[in-house]
Amino acid sequence: MPETAPSPGPAPGSDDVLRLFVAIPVPESVSLLIRQAVAGPEELLARFPKTLHVTLSFLGNVSREMASKVEDALGGFTFPAFELRLGPLGAFSQKRGTILWAGFAPSPELSLLKARVDRALAPLPLGFQSERGPFKPHVTLARLKPGGVKAPADPRTILPAGAFAPDFFGLYSSRLDPTGAVHTLQRMFPFSAAWVRIIREHT
Numbered sequence: 001m002p003e004t005a006p007s008p009g010p011a012p013g014s015d016d017v018l019r020l021f022v023a024i025p026v027p028e029s030v031s032l033l034i035r036q037a038v039a040g041p042e043e044l045l046a047r048f049p050k051t052l053h054v055t056l057s058f059l060g061n062v063s064r065e066m067a068s069k070v071e072d073a074l075g076g077f078t079f080p081a082f083e084l085r086l087g088p089l090g091a092f093s094q095k096r097g098t099i100l101w102a103g104f105a106p107s108p109e110l111s112l113l114k115a116r117v118d119r120a121l122a123p124l125p126l127g128f129q130s131e132r133g134p135f136k137p138h139v140t141l142a143r144l145k146p147g148g149v150k151a152p153a154d155p156r157t158i159l160p161a162g163a164f165a166p167d168f169f170g171l172y173s174s175r176l177d178p179t180g181a182v183h184t185l186q187r188m189f190p191f192s193a194a195w196v197r198i199i200r201e202h203t
Contacts, residue, residue: 018173020062020070020186022117023053024110024166026139030086033162034102034141037089051183052139054084054104056117056169059126066126071171071187073120081191082109084137085163101138111135113169167191 026034031052062070087103104110114135168188175182 016064017061018064018067018186019175020059020067021055021172021174022057022059022074022121022169023055023172024084024169025185026052026054027164027166030162030164033086034089034139038100038141048141049181049183052102052141053172053183054110054137054139056114057121059121062126066124067171067186069124070121070126073124074117074171074189075187076120077116078192079113079116079169079189080109081165081167082107082113083163083165084110096143098144100141100144102141103136103138107137110137117169 034052035048059070084107085105087105089100089102091098091100093099114137168190170188171186173184173186175184
């Protein structure tokens with residue numbers, strides 16, 4: 001499930017620039033089901049990110065001024081709560097190695113949310129290219145370099161029946177440190193039916 005490379009944005013390395021993406025976070029309970037389903041050595045599991053997410057849109061390097069406009073655009077619509085269910089576990093190879101991923105069962109609601117996000121961001125001059133082809137929701141588990149840790153011999157298996165109803169989708173920033181990518185939630189956008197629960201949890 002290759003992702004389309006974004007067009008160049010503002011140069012990274014400045015406090016005025018954020019590397020942004022829009023995603024739905026995967027709860028820890030579901031992340032644990034995925035880890036348990038992967039038949040691989042501990043050194044493979046150690047490469048999994050600390051938190052998993054379903055990417056809706058990758059924006060690339062964005063100035064803080066533009067990031068504020070992105071937040072306004074994403075906050076300009078509401079979306080009802082829905083359920084996501086795990087699907088297959090798989091891997092695909094490319095020149096730089098193998099990417100191990102976990103998929104989700106078909107979800108018309110998730111596809112519609114992806115379209116709403118793209119439509120909200122379309123008027124902004126973000127300098128990135130929308131993904132081509134059909135939207136294939138997944139979480140990236142590991143990027144494996146040639147000659148290093150190998151993916152499971154038969155990765156295409158159906159994951160356990162893990163389902164969850166996300167409370168929100170979010171705008172995240174990403175930065176690299178010696179232990180890997182660190183993702184920070186910049187702003188959450190609660191699904192309409194989740195507002196009451198989130199307000200209660202934070203008061």
